[in-house]
Amino acid sequence: MRIKEVADRLNMTTRTIRLYEEKGLLTPAKSRTNRYREFTEQDVWRIQAILSLREAGMNLADIGGALAHWEKSGAEELRHSLELQRASLMEQWLELKMVIETTEGMIATLDEEKTLPLERIFGLAEQSRRMKRQRGKWTDKWGFDRLASTHDERVNARLDGYEDYEELLGRIVECVKPAGGEHGLDIGTGTGNLAAGFLEAGCRMSGVDQSKEMLKLCRSKHPALETKVGNFLALPYLEKQFDFVVTSFAFRHLTSDQQPLALEEMLRVLKPGGRLCIGDKLGEDEQRLVLWLVKRNFRTRVHRVNDTLRMITATQSEETDDARP
Template sequence: MRIKEVADRLNTTTRTIRLYEEKGLLSPAKSRTNRYREFTEQDVWRIQAILSLREAGMNLADIGHALAQWERSEAEELRHSLELQRASLVEQWLELKQVIETTEGMIATLEAEQSLPLERIFELAEQSRRWKRQRGKWTDKWGFDQLAPTHDERVKARLDGYEDYEELLDCIFTYTLPVEDEHGLDIGIGTGNLAARFLEAGCRMSGVDQSREMLKRCRSKHPDIETKVGNFLALPYLEKQFDFVVTSFAFRHLTAEQHLLALEEMLRVLKPGGRLCIGDRLDEDEQQRLALWLIKHNFRPQVHRVNDTLSILIAVEGVDIEDA
């Protein structure tokens, strides 16, 4: 096929196809007689793949990397590339959502007061900038990819701060009060040890983790758990997806300001009437600060001590725990 035929078939332009050639993503053969480009079905498939990945927001450099993985049948590598792209798009979407909410706040102030004081503009804009900075600061400072191969052995041996690991996971499961067929999310799922308890109780489970190696081990152990690359500050899900959200031994890795942004994300993906349960080493001041924030957002929190250092923060939207 000639370039014009390919462009018409794929509803694109010859200019676009030539750009892909210039960037090294395509190398169609040239006819020996007239030196025109001759596109094979494999070339057409490749162009279609490029167009699809561009539609998903991937840049041309990353597309070249993804196509190489695809052609080498490196499914795990390609999956990871696509997951990273999805995580990036979620962050961009959340930032745009924050801009929209900031604009909405300005409009609401203007309608209520018939004016828009500069200090109110500065306040709304600063909040938007602050959340953007916090998301931008997220990096893997803890090396969980390197820790993943020995994680289960270390928690079983109660090493590295995991002395009460099983006890905390049991308490989170108990206080969450799971019901069969509910859909739950485990943030910082690791190798899936907490999520497995809910899976065994008949719940459908999803899990988010920043560590590729942790997720690989989780999928190997528990193929029925849906896993996604992500973190507390940008959960790769739309609003109101889950009946409950849980996390263990992960919340402590966030800063105080990131705690509140993480709570916003957890509440965003919870269904109306949903519940969240955080199990970790949080001091009393931090527990009180988080509890007050949850109360302001129509959640009724309670704190339960597991031992001298570990605690559970459980909250249900709109009702007291005893009534849930």
């Protein structure tokens, strides 16, 4: 096929096809007789793939990488590229949502006071900037992709701070009191060991983790568990999706500045009247986390697992779930 035929077939312009060639995304053969481009069905398939990934919001450079991974390693690598794109779009959506809320706050202040007090407006703007900075700082500085293949061995051997591992996971399931048919979210799910307890109780479970290799192992162990690439600061779900949200041996990796933003994200995806459970070595952060939850109308309880390991369980009041201090 010639370039005009391909453009007509796919309802696009020849200029766009040439752009894909310039960026190295296409390399159609040229006729030996007249040097015209000759497009094969494989070229058409590749153009369709590019168009589809563009609709998912990818830029051309990322599409080039995704296609290279796809052709080299198959659907698993393409899936990961799309998951990273979804995570990026979720971060952008959360930032836009925050900008809208900041603007709404300014309008409400103006309507109430007939002016814009600089101190209050600056406070709203600074909060927005702080949250944006924290999301932008998120990186996998722990190397969980590298550790994934030995993760279950290490936790079973109680290495790397995983003392009383199975006891904590069992107590989280016990305290959440899952009911069959409920939908739960496990953040930092790793290879799915905590989520498995809720699956056995008849729950529908979703798991979020930043590590591609952890999630790959998780899917092989627990095919019924929905997995998504993401992190505490930008959960890849819309509002009020889950009956309960749990996490184990993961919250301690957050800084003191990141923890309130993570709690806001957990609250955002939780249904009214939902439950939270955080199990970890919380140290000095324990009381601060409890106070944060109490101020947002959660009934909380702290459980002692050992000298350093704690579990915070919290249930939200349905009728006042939108209240803020």
